[in-house]
Amino acid sequence: xxxxxxxxxxxxxxxxxxxxxxxxxRLAKLKAELERSDLGAVLTFDFHNIRYMTSTHIGTWAMDxxxxxxxxxxxxxxxxxxxxxxxxxxxxxxxxxDEPHDAAGRGPHYGARAGISxxxxxxxxxxxxxxxxxxxxxxxxxxFGLTGQPIGVDIVExxxxxxxxxxxxxxxxxxxxxxxxxxxxxxxxxxxxxxxxGMVDAAYEDLYEFLRPGVRENECVGLVSKKLFDLGSEHVExxxxxxxxxxxxxxxxxxxxxxxxxxxxxxxxxxxxxGYRTCYYRTFAVGSASVAQRGAYKICRELMDNAIxxxxxxxxxxxxxxVWPSAQEFGFADExxxxxxxxxxxxxxSIWERPIFSRLTSPDNPETLEVGQVFALETYWPSDxxxxxxxxxxxxxVTETGxxxxxxxxxxELLVAGKRYYTAGGTLPTLRDSQSxxxxxxxxxxxx
Numbered sequence: 532x533x534x535x536x537x538x539x540x541x542x543x544x545x546x547x548x549x550x551x552x553x554x555x556x557r558l559a560k561l562k563a564e565l566e567r568s569d570l571g572a573v574l575t576f577d578f579h580n581i582r583y584m585t586s587t588h589i590g591t592w593a594m595d596x597x598x599x600x601x602x603x604x605x606x607x608x609x610x611x612x613x614x615x616x617x618x619x620x621x622x623x624x625x626x627x628x629d630e631p632h633d634a635a636g637r638g639p640h641y642g643a644r645a646g647i648s649x650x651x652x653x654x655x656x657x658x659x660x661x662x663x664x665x666x667x668x669x670x671x672x673x674x675f676g677l678t679g680q681p682i683g684v685d686i687v688e689x690x691x692x693x694x695x696x697x698x699x700x701x702x703x704x705x706x707x708x709x710x711x712x713x714x715x716x717x718x719x720x721x722x723x724x725x726x727x728x729g730m731v732d733a734a735y736e737d738l739y740e741f742l743r744p745g746v747r748e749n750e751c752v753g754l755v756s757k758k759l760f761d762l763g764s765e766h767v768e769x770x771x772x773x774x775x776x777x778x779x780x781x782x783x784x785x786x787x788x789x790x791x792x793x794x795x796x797x798x799x800x801x802x803x804x805x806g807y808r809t810c811y812y813r814t815f816a817v818g819s820a821s822v823a824q825r826g827a828y829k830i831c832r833e834l835m836d837n838a839i840x841x842x843x844x845x846x847x848x849x850x851x852x853x854v855w856p857s858a859q860e861f862g863f864a865d866e867x868x869x870x871x872x873x874x875x876x877x878x879x880x881s882i883w884e885r886p887i888f889s890r891l892t893s894p895d896n897p898e899t900l901e902v903g904q905v906f907a908l909e910t911y912w913p914s915d916x917x918x919x920x921x922x923x924x925x926x927x928x929v930t931e932t933g934x935x936x937x938x939x940x941x942x943x944e945l946l947v948a949g950k951r952y953y954t955a956g957g958t959l960p961t962l963r964d965s966q967s968x969x970x971x972x973x974x975x976x977x978x979x
Contacts, residue, residue, distance in 0.1 A: 534721055534722065534724075534725040534928060534935060534937055535722055535725070536722065536725050536726045536729050537722065537726075539726070539762075539763050548719045548722045548723065549719055550719070552717075552719055553586075553717060553719040553720065553723075554586040554627055556717045556719070557583050557584075557586070557712075557717065557720075558584065558586075558608075558609070560712040560713075560717075561573075561583065561584055561603060561708070561709070561712040562603070563712070564708045564709075564711050564712040565603060565605055565708055566605070568683065568708050569681065570605070570680070570681050570682065570683040570703070570705065570708065571604065571605055571672060571677040571680025571681055571682060572602050572603060572604040572605060572668075572671075572672060572675075572677060572680070572682050572683070573602070573603050573682070573683045573684075573685075573705040573708050573709065574600065574601075574602045574668060574682050574683065574684045574685075574687075574705065575600065575601050575602075575684070575685050575705070575709070576597055576599070576600045576648065576684070576685065576686050576687055576688075577685045577686050577709075578593070578594045578599075579806075579880040579881045580685050580706075580709045580880075581599060581600070581601045581611070582806050582880055583709065583712070583713060583880055584601055584603055584609045585601050585609045585611045585625075585628060586625070586627065587611060587613070587621055587625055587628070587643075588765075588806065589613065589617045591765070591766040591803075595651075596650055596651065597648050597649065597650060597651045597686075597688055598613075598614055598647055598648060598650060599611070599612060599613045599614065599617070599646075599647070599648075600612050600646070600648060600664065602668055602671055602682075604671055604672060604674075604675040604677055605675065605677060605680075606675060607671075607675050609628065610644070610671050611628060611643050611644070612643075612644050612645065612646030612647070612664075612667060613643060613644075613645065613646070614645065614646075614647045615645055618643045618644055618645040618646075619645075621642075621643030622642055622643050625643060628642060628643050629642050644667075646663070646664070646667055647660065648660055648661070648664050648688060648691060649661055649664075649688050649690055649691065651688065652688065652690075656690060661688065661690035661691045661693070661694045662694045664691050664694065665691060665694035665695045665697070665698055665700075666698075668682070668695065668700075669695075669698050669700070672700070678699070679699050679700065680700070680701075681700070681701040681702075681703050682695060682700050682701070682702055682703070682705070683703055683704060683705020683706075683707075683708055684702055684703070684704075684705045684706075685705055685706040685709060686706075687702070710884060710885050711885075713877075713879050713880065713881075713884055713885075714877065714884070714885045714886070714901075714904065715901055715902075715903040715904055716879060716903050716904065716905050716928075717903075720807065720879060720905075721903070721905060721928055723804060723805050723806070723807040724807045724808075724809075724878060724879070724905050724926070724928075724937065725928075725937045726804055726805075726807075727764075727802065727803070727804035727807050727808065727809045728809055728811060728926055728937045728938050728939070729939070730758075730759055730762045730763070730764060730802070730804060730809075731759070731800045731802070731809050731811045731938070731940070732938070732939050732940045733758060733762060734754075734755045734758045734759055734762075734800055735798075735800070735813055735940040736940070737754060737755070737758050738751060738754060738755055738798065738948075739815065739946065739948050740948075741754050742790070742796065742815060742817050742948035742949055743790075743817065743818070743948070743949040743950060744790060744791055744792045744794075744817060744818055744949065745789065745790070746789075746790055747787050747788060747789055747790065748772035748773070748774055748785045748786050748787065748788050748790070748796075749772070749785055749786070749787050751770070751772045751785075751796075751798065752770040752772050752785050755767070755770045755798070755800055756770060759800075759802045763804060764802045764803060764804055765803050765804065765805070765806070766802060766803040767801075767802045767803075768801040768802060768803060768808070768882070769799070769800075769801045770785065770798060770799070770800055770801070771783060771784065771785060771797075771798060771799035771800075771801070771812075772785035772786075772796070772798050773785070773796065773797050773798070773922075774788055774790050774794050774795065774796040774797075774817070775788060775790070775791065775794040775795065775796075775918075775919075776918055778795050778796075778797065778913075778914075778918070778919050778920040778922075779913040779914065779917065779918060779919060779920040780913075781872065781911065781920065781922065790817050791817075792817065792818040792819065792949075793816070793817070793818055793819050793820075793821060793963070793964075794816070794817045794818075794919075795814065795815070795816055795817075795820075795824045795827075795914070795919035795920065795921070796814070796815050796816075796817055796948075797812060797813065797814040797815070797920070797921065797922040798812065798813055798814075798815075799811065799812045799922070799924065801882060806880050807878075807879065807880065808878055808879070808880070808881065808882050809878070809926065810876070810878060810882050810907045810909070810924060810926070811907070811924055811926060811938050812909055812922045812923055812924035813923070813924075813940055813942055813946075814828060814831070814921045814922050814923060814942075814945065815945075815946050815947070815948045816945055816946070816947045816948070816961075817947075817948050817949050818947070818948075818949045818950075818952075819947060819959070819960070819961050819962065819963045820945055820947055820961060820962055820963075821914070821916065821919070821962075821963070821964045822962065822964060823914040823915050823916035823918075823919060824914050824916075824919045824921070824945070825945055825962060826914065826915060827912045827913060827914035827915070827919060827920055827921040828912075828921040828923075828944075828945040829945075830912040830921070831910050831911065831912040831921035831922065831923050832910075832921075832923060832942070832943065832944075834854070834855055834856070834873065834910040834912065835908060835910045835923050835925060837854040837855075838851050838854055838855065838875075838888075838908050838910070839908065839925065839927065839934065839936070841854065842900065842908075842927055842929060842933060842934040843900065843929070843932070843933045843934065844900055844901055844902050844929060844931065845899065845900065846899075846900050847893075847897040847898060847899050847900065848875070848886050848887065848888045848893040848897050848898045848900070849893045849894050849897035850897075851875065851888050851893075851908070852873070852875075852888050852889060852890045852893045852894065853894075855873040855890060855910070856873065857890065858890070861911070861912060861913060862913060866889070866890045866891035867891055869890075870889060870891055871889075871909075872909075872910075872911040873889075873890065873909075873910055873911060874888060874889055874908075874909050875887065875888025875889070875906055875907060875908040875909065876888065876906060876907055877904065877905065877906045878905050878906060878907055878926060879905065884906075885898065886898040886900065886904065886906060888906070888908065900929050901929060902929050902930060902931055903928075903929065904928070904929045905926065905927070905928050905929075905937075906926070906927060906929075907924050907925065907926045907927070908924065908925055908927065909922065909923065909924035909925075910922070910923050910924075921945070923942055924938070925938045925942070926938045947961040
């Protein structure tokens with residue numbers, strides 16, 4: 532199986548990704564999970580859940596503002612509140628929001644409405660925004676005969692929660708309903724996730740050509756970000772650029788460090804294409820690789836391959852993590868201290884969805900793998916010189932017979948980036964230790 536990426540535009544001559552089907556199937560899955568719960572409604576302030584429910588998006592600038600919210604009442608359709616001009620845009624451009632009603636076709640006409648929350652408290656409590664949000668939600672609940680029933684919420688400002696409780700609504704965890712609906716991906720979601728990964732393939736191609744002694748980590752971030760935006764990314768969430776002594780321990784953030792000859796360098800590229808994310812590590816050696824770095828990479832790759840070989844429908848997250856080393860085996864006190872180094876996580880509209888693979892949680896709380904799940908597995912191993920490390924991540928789709936890897940940039944062997952160097956005796960070996968007194972063919976055993 533090879534997941535199709537098609538092109539980034541719709542055409543009349545080829546059956547490509549179907550965005551109308553994407554909207555319909557996502558909402559149907561969410562409604563089914565709500566029906567299976569004991570909730571009267573799910574209320575979301577989280578941008579990814581709002582997008583899954585309503586298929587609306589207003590840009591990444593507002594993701595941390597707590598400015599918009601949407602509710603799905605039992606038996607009804609989504610009701611969305613957005614601020615001013617965004618609400619007007621939805622009324623003009625998002626016809627699928629026009630007619631929320633109950634299963635029998637009855638109910639009020641909502642459309643997209645104007646409404647804002649407290650902006651994470653920036654609006655003074657005296658302005659009554661929390662109470663206004665609660666009143667809007669209560670009206671929808673009353674319209675659908677759900678007054679007093681539990682409301683499942685993903686994230687919420689405390690004043691809004693208190694205002695809902697004051698109106699007699701139990702406020703409970705609604706995130707589980709969203710995560711369960713999003714756990715198995717639709718064909719169109721898989722297509723978008725594959726397209727997003729393909730864009731990172733291209734970014735790594737440019738990065739491999741760019742990497743050389745004298746560039747800085749932040750320059751690599753800029754190069755990758757431009758490539759992704761040029762290809763149609765809507766959000767470059769992060770480019771984790773780590774080199775040299777910063778590799779061990781892994782700091783999870785880029786810096787302005789100057790890359791030097793012989794440095795290890797690993798990168799994690801996280802971006803969003805039509806909402807669907809990537810989490811995709813690759814490791815390089817710059818100019819040349821030390822014996823220690825090559826050894827670390829070999830172990831990191833073996834850990835990855837051992838895990839991938841077990842991925843199939845019916846396997847569990849506990850099965851996968853058992854082939855990874857314990858925290859103590861690679862220098863950490865316990866699994867919590869080593870969390871996310873030998874790790875796996877679902878990918879969709881968020882970076883970390885279900886299933887989760889970790890020796891911290893999976894052995895006692897395993898999740899069963901199903902066809903249509905998309906997740907990333909990531910491994911890490913420090914080099915025995917105490918300085919470098921290797922990091923690899925692959926994204927997988929669970930298929931009927933096993934899995935498909937959708938991250939395609941080469942990672943079977945450690946790649947050496949940068950220009951080739953030539954001496955009077957020929958090409959300088961790419962496997963060499965950094966100390967000059969070791970840089971002779973007789974002492975390092977020749978070319979890697």
